[in-house]
Amino acid sequence: MGISWSQLRSKLLLTWSITCDLTHALFNSPFLLLRSLYTIYLRPALTPTLSLDPAPRVKSLREHQEEVEVVRRGVEVAREAGRKVVMGRQEGEGHVARGRGYKDGAERISMSHLNALLSIAVESRVAHVEPLVTFAGLCTATLEKGFLPAVVPEFRSITVGGAIQGLGIESSSWRNSTFDTSVTDATLIAGDAQIRTAKDDGELWSAVPGSCGTVALVAGSEVQLEKASPWMRVRYVRYRTPSEFGREADCKIGSLSSEQGEDGRSWMGSDAVMDAIAFEHGTIGMFGGCVTQEEAERLVGGSMGVYKDHPGRGFFFSHVEQIAKRDGGYVTSDTREKRKEQFGEVIHEELIPTLEYLFRYDKGGFWAVHALSALLPPLRLLLSRLLLPLFNTFLSTSTLYKVALLMSDQKRENVSMLQDVDIPYSEGRFEDFVEWEREEIGVWPLWLCPVRGEHEPRVLGLGHKASDSSNPRNEDAQGRSWVMNVGLYGIPRSPRPLVDLNIELERKVTEMGGKKGLYAFVYADKEYFWSGYDREGYDAVRRKYGSEGVMMELWEKVRVRF
Numbered sequence: 001m002g003i004s005w006s007q008l009r010s011k012l013l014l015t016w017s018i019t020c021d022l023t024h025a026l027f028n029s030p031f032l033l034l035r036s037l038y039t040i041y042l043r044p045a046l047t048p049t050l051s052l053d054p055a056p057r058v059k060s061l062r063e064h065q066e067e068v069e070v071v072r073r074g075v076e077v078a079r080e081a082g083r084k085v086v087m088g089r090q091e092g093e094g095h096v097a098r099g100r101g102y103k104d105g106a107e108r109i110s111m112s113h114l115n116a117l118l119s120i121a122v123e124s125r126v127a128h129v130e131p132l133v134t135f136a137g138l139c140t141a142t143l144e145k146g147f148l149p150a151v152v153p154e155f156r157s158i159t160v161g162g163a164i165q166g167l168g169i170e171s172s173s174w175r176n177s178t179f180d181t182s183v184t185d186a187t188l189i190a191g192d193a194q195i196r197t198a199k200d201d202g203e204l205w206s207a208v209p210g211s212c213g214t215v216a217l218v219a220g221s222e223v224q225l226e227k228a229s230p231w232m233r234v235r236y237v238r239y240r241t242p243s244e245f246g247r248e249a250d251c252k253i254g255s256l257s258s259e260q261g262e263d264g265r266s267w268m269g270s271d272a273v274m275d276a277i278a279f280e281h282g283t284i285g286m287f288g289g290c291v292t293q294e295e296a297e298r299l300v301g302g303s304m305g306v307y308k309d310h311p312g313r314g315f316f317f318s319h320v321e322q323i324a325k326r327d328g329g330y331v332t333s334d335t336r337e338k339r340k341e342q343f344g345e346v347i348h349e350e351l352i353p354t355l356e357y358l359f360r361y362d363k364g365g366f367w368a369v370h371a372l373s374a375l376l377p378p379l380r381l382l383l384s385r386l387l388l389p390l391f392n393t394f395l396s397t398s399t400l401y402k403v404a405l406l407m408s409d410q411k412r413e414n415v416s417m418l419q420d421v422d423i424p425y426s427e428g429r430f431e432d433f434v435e436w437e438r439e440e441i442g443v444w445p446l447w448l449c450p451v452r453g454e455h456e457p458r459v460l461g462l463g464h465k466a467s468d469s470s471n472p473r474n475e476d477a478q479g480r481s482w483v484m485n486v487g488l489y490g491i492p493r494s495p496r497p498l499v500d501l502n503i504e505l506e507r508k509v510t511e512m513g514g515k516k517g518l519y520a521f522v523y524a525d526k527e528y529f530w531s532g533y534d535r536e537g538y539d540a541v542r543r544k545y546g547s548e549g550v551m552m553e554l555w556e557k558v559r560v561r562f
Contacts, residue, residue, distance in 0.1 A: 010100060010405075011406060013090070014402050014405055014406050015406065017090075017402055018399065018402050018403060018406070021399045021402070045300055045306045046231075046293070046296055046297060046300055046306070046351075048230035048231060048293075048353050048354075049230070049308070049353035049354075049355045049356050052136050052140065052156060052355050052356075052359060053134065053136035053137050053140060053156060054137060054140070055117070055137055055140045055141035055144070056115060056116055056117040056129070056130075056133045056134075056137040056138065056141060057115075057116050057117070058116060058117050058118070058119075059116035059117070059118055059130070060118075061118060061119075064114075064116070064118055064130065064220065067113050067114060068114070068187060068189075068195065068219045068220065069195075070113075071109060071111055071114070071189060071217065071219055072189050072193055072194075072195055072219075073193075074107070074109045074110075075109060075189055075191070075193040075217070075550070076193035077107075078107035078109070078550065079191060079192070079193055079546070079550050081107070083105075083106060083107040084105075084106040084107065084549075084550065084551065084552055085106065085107050085109055085191070085217075085550055085551050086102070086103045086106040086107070086108055086109070086213070086551075086552065087108070087109060087111060087213055087217065088108030088109055088110045088111070088112075089111075089112070090112070093398075094162065094401070095155060095157070095158055095162065095166075095397070095398075095401060095519060096401075096519045097401070097404065097412075097418045097519055097520045097521070098409070098519070098520065098521050098558065100405075101409075101561055102552065102556070102557055102561070106552070109217065111131060111132060111161075111217070111219070112132065114130040114131050114132050114161075114219060114220070115130055115132035115133055116129075116130050116133065117129050117130075117133060117137075117138070117141055118130070118220070120141065120142060120145055120147075120225075122145055122147075125147060125224060125225040125226070125227075126184060126222050126223065126224060126225060127141075127142055127147075127149070127222070127223045127225055128220070128221075128222050128223075129160050129220070129221060129222075129223060130160075130161075130219070130220055131159060131160055131161025131162075131164075131217075131218045131219060131220065131221065132159050132160075132161060133159060133160050134156060134157050134158065134159055134160075135149070135152050135153055135155075135156065135158050135159070135160070135163070135358075135359075136156035136157065136355075136359060138160065138223075139152060139355060139358060140355070142225055142228075143228060143230065143354065143355065146227060146228060146229065147225035147226060147227060147228055148225060148226055148228040148267055148354070148358075149179070149182060149223050149224070149225060149226075150172060150176040150179075150181075150182035150223075150224050150225070150226050150265060151163075151168060151169065151170055151172050151173055151176050151177075151178065151179040151181075151182055152170055152172070152179075152358045153168035153169065153170050153179060154170050154358075154359065154360075154361045154362065154366075155359065155361070155362050155365075155397045155398070156359045156362045156396065156397075156398070157396075157397070157398040160218075160221055160223065161218045161221070163179040163180070164179065164180045164183060164186065164208065164209055164218050164221065165208070165209070165210070165211060165212050165213050165218065166210070166212060166517070166518065166519060167179070167180065167209055167210045167461075167462070167517075168180075169449055169451050169485055170273075170275070170358075170449065171273035171274055171275040171286070171449065172267070172272060172273050173449060173450070173451040173452065173485075174249060174252065174253055174273075174274045174449075174450040174451065174452055174482070175256065175265070175272070175452060176265070176452065177451060177452045177453060177454050177455070177462075178209065178451065178454065178461075178462065180208075180209035180210075180458075181454050181455065181456070182223060182224040183198070183221050183222065183223055183224070184199075184222045184223070184224050185197055185198050185199045185221065185222040186198040186205065186208070186218055186220065186221040186222070187218070187219040187220035187221070188201070188204055188205065188208060188216040188217070188218060188219070189216055189217045189219055190204060190215065190216040190217075190545035190546055190547050190551075191216075191542070191545060191546040191547030191548065191549070191550030191551050192545055192546025192547075192550075193546070194545075194546075195219070196216075203541060203544070204216060204541060204544075204545055206456070206457060206458055206459050206541075207458075207459040207460065207537065207538060207541040207542075209458050209460065209461065210458065210459075210460035210461060210518070211459075211460055211538070211554060212518055212554060212557055212558065213551065213552075213557075214542075214547070214551050214552050214553060214554045214557055215538075215541060215542060215545070215547055215551065216545065216547065216551075226265050226266050226267050227266045227267060227268055227290075228266075228267035228268070228290045228354060229267075229268065229290040229291060229292055229293070229354065230290075230293070230353060230354050230355075231290060231291050231292075231293065231295075231296040231351055231352075231353065231354060232273075232288055232289065232290055232291070232351065232352045232353070232354050232357040233270070233288050233289065233290075233291045233295075233296075233299065233349065233350075233351055234273075234286055234287070234288035234307075234349065234350060234351075234352055234357065235270075235286070235287050235288055235331075235335060235346050235348070235349045236284050236285070236286055236320065236323050236324075236329070236346070236347055236348040236349070237284065237285040237286075237287065237341045237344040237345065237346050237347070238282055238283075238284060238285075238324065238344055238345050238347045239276070239282065239283040239284070239285060239343060239344040240282060240283070241282075241283060241434075242276070242278040242283050242430075242431075242434045242446065242448060243427065243430065243431040243434065244283065244343040244344060245276045245278070245283050245285045245343070245344070245448060246425065246427065246430045246431070246448075246484060247342075247343050247427060248285060248341055248342060248343045248344060249274060249425075249450040249482075249484070250425060250427070250482075251342060251343075252271065252274065253450060253452060253482050256452070266289075266290075267289055267290045267354075268289055268290045268291070269289040269290075270287070270288065270289055270340065271287060271288075271289060271340065272288065272289030272290065273286070273287065273288055273289060273357075274286070274287050274450060275447070275448060275449045275450075276447075276448040276449075277317055277320050277321075277445050277446070277447060277448070278434075278444070278445055278446040278447075278448055279321060279324060279444065279445045280444045280445075281324070281325075282324055283448070284320050284321075284323065284324050285341070285344060286320070287340070287341070290354060291351075296351055299332070299351060300351065302332065303330060304330055304332065304349060304350060304351060305330060305350045305351070306350065306351045306352070307319065307350050307351070307352045307356075308352075308353060308356065309356050309360070309363070315363055315364040315367065315369070316360040316361060316363070316364075317361070317364075317366060317367045317445065321445075323347065323348045324347075326347070326348075328347055328348075329347055329348030329349070329350075330348060330349055330350070331346050331347070331348065331349050332349060335349060361397075362396055362397050363395055363396060363397075364395055364397075364400075365397040365400045365401075365489070366447060366487065366489050367445060367489060367490065368400065368416070368418060368489040368490065369395055369400055370490065371415070371416035371417075371418075371489065371490045371491050372400060372403060372404055372416065374415065374416065374491060375404075375407060375411070375412070375415050375416065376403065408562075409521070409560075409561065409562050410562040413498065413499060413502070413521060413560070413562070414497070414498050414499060415491065415498065416489075416490065416491050416498075417441070417443055417488050417489070417490060417491070417492055417498060417501065417502065417505075418488075418489055418520055419487075419488045419489075419502070419505060419516060419517065419520050420447075420485055420486070420487050420488075420516065420517035420519075420520075421485070421486050421488070421505065421509045421514055421515070421516045421517070422451065422462055422483040422484070422485050422486075422509075422514045422515050422516070422517075423483055423484045423486060423509065423512055423514045424481060424482075424483050424512065424513045424514055425450075425481070425482050425483060425484050429512055430484050432512075433486070433508070433509075433512060434446075434486075436508060437486075437488070437505075440494060440501070440504065441488070441492045441493075441494055441501050441505065442492050442493030442494050443488045443489070443490045443491070443492050443493075444490065445490075446486055446487060446488060447485075447486070447487030447489070448484060448485070448486060448487075449484070449485040449487070450482055450483075450484055450485070451482060451483050451484075451485050452482045453481045453482055453483070459533075459534050459537040459538050459541065460533060460534070460538065460554075462483050462515065483514065488505075499523070502521075502523050503523045503524070506522070506523055506524050507524075507528075510524075510528070510531065510532045513532075514532075515532055515533075518554075518558045521558065521559070521560040521561075522555065522558045522559050522560065523559075523560050526555045526559075529555045529559075530555065533554075538554070
């Protein structure tokens with residue numbers, strides 16, 4: 001089968017973008033080497049990292065409204081012409097492991113100009129931002145004022161709009177659920193080309209998170225902020241099995257109560273964050289929170305180490321694995337006495353600059369870079385100790401997605417697995433899933449991220465369908481259930497075709513009442529896919545707000561196309 005002009009154009013643009021990234025990495029390599037030497041030997045240990053990416057530019061509300069009107073008119077023109085609307089982005093932008101073939105023939109609405117910060121209200125702890133602002137930029141701006149978004153997804157170039165449409169999560173999600181639950185208002189443009197707000201139209205808003213742009217475009221949002229500081233204190237806890245970490249997470253989530261209201265939400269403290277990496281030889285849970293500069297100085301004075309990323313350093317997961325393999329590390333006496341974890345043993349503590357902690361998995365895409373290097377042997381050379389410092393910036397997740405998209409969907413999907421699945425938690429169900437994955441798929445390590453259920457219903461939210469009363473699940477003191485997000489990034493040990501493994505994974509997750517991340521292809525047919533979602537509610541919102549026939553239907557957008 002020949003390649004179409006649109007496919008050829010896409011590959012050429014991706015190649016150009018990757019070449020620019022590679023050239024940038026080579027040009028910067030001498031400066032990065034000097035930076036590594038400075039960080040290791042000369043930089044004071046408690047010099048905080050205050051910026052990874054520049055803060056977004058500031059835009060007036062009037063300019064923002066004028067540019068939103070341009071987007072609205074674009075939707076209106078497409079609607080009148082009978083064309084489907086998709087978001088127009090440059091090749092390689094975004095964090096989607098699916099090809100862009102679904103956009104062929106659709107009207108691409110450019111929103112690239114909606115990438116500015118409108119305001120940060122310190123008293124009300126709210127940031128008003130446009131949808132294409134990245135989290136690295138947003139966090140740089142808010143941390144200067146002592147705040148962070150309640151949930152910060154793991155990759156620097158994930159955008160605010162993308163985290164709403166795709167249910168962004170990370171280690172604070174055990175307290176705060178998905179990112180969209182901390183959005184206090186949003187500007188929405190549905191298929192009828194009308195501008196609405198989430199506050200004024202809760203029915204429309206309830207169907208937007210998780211809809212991947214098939215219900216409405218997000219043209220702006222107000223994001224709730226929490227108190228934070230430039231330093232994180234992180235403790236590493238060893239568990240024999242992933243199930244022990246699951247029990248730990250269940251205890252901590254179960255202890256959350258209605259007394260911990262909005263005023264008490266904070267990145268400060270010893271239990272603001274929680275996630276884990278499950279290696280074959282054991283599981284390491286990571287817990288912690290922000291500390292003041294004075295507390296950081298006290299801890300370093302007491303011999304606590306400081307982890308800082310620099311161009312010569314490897315990937316964060318390798319750092320965690322080294323901690324796991326050591327007999328023991330540094331643990332303060334007060335941590336040993338308090339024994340905050342019931343099912344594991346604290347084996348190490350350290351300080352990490354907050355911005356570096358937030359995006360610790362960005363370099364190498366967790367550990368997916370190793371799977372990608374199996375597809376592209378030249379990439380493997382860049383992972384050597386000699387070349388890694390030179391190509392450090394080239395191995396960011398945003399570039400790795402571009403490299404992956406150079407290959408055909410079929411080739412990529414037949415070599416490596418890239419999936420996130422949400423398992424509604426009960427001890428037996430989670431343990432069964434981990435054992436099933438070990439025997440039937442065999443991808444290791446696994447990323448484990450507990451995610452608290454939404455406090456308000458979402459049409460396409462986590463866990464069960466709203467109408468599903470089967471599969472009992474654990475709940476916290478407020479009656480909110482939670483899911484364990486399991487990330488499978490790598491080459492399965494099973495010799496069976498990867499397509500078959502992906503299909504079986506989808507079926508297993510659906511049988512357990514769970515869902516999968518829709519950044520990856522969906523293999524299920526339409527009927528089976530919708531058996532795990534509230535299709536009736538989704539279709540009703542799309543009909544009411546004119547999105548049916550104007551915006552792509554969800555399954556049609558995410559289904560496999562080879």
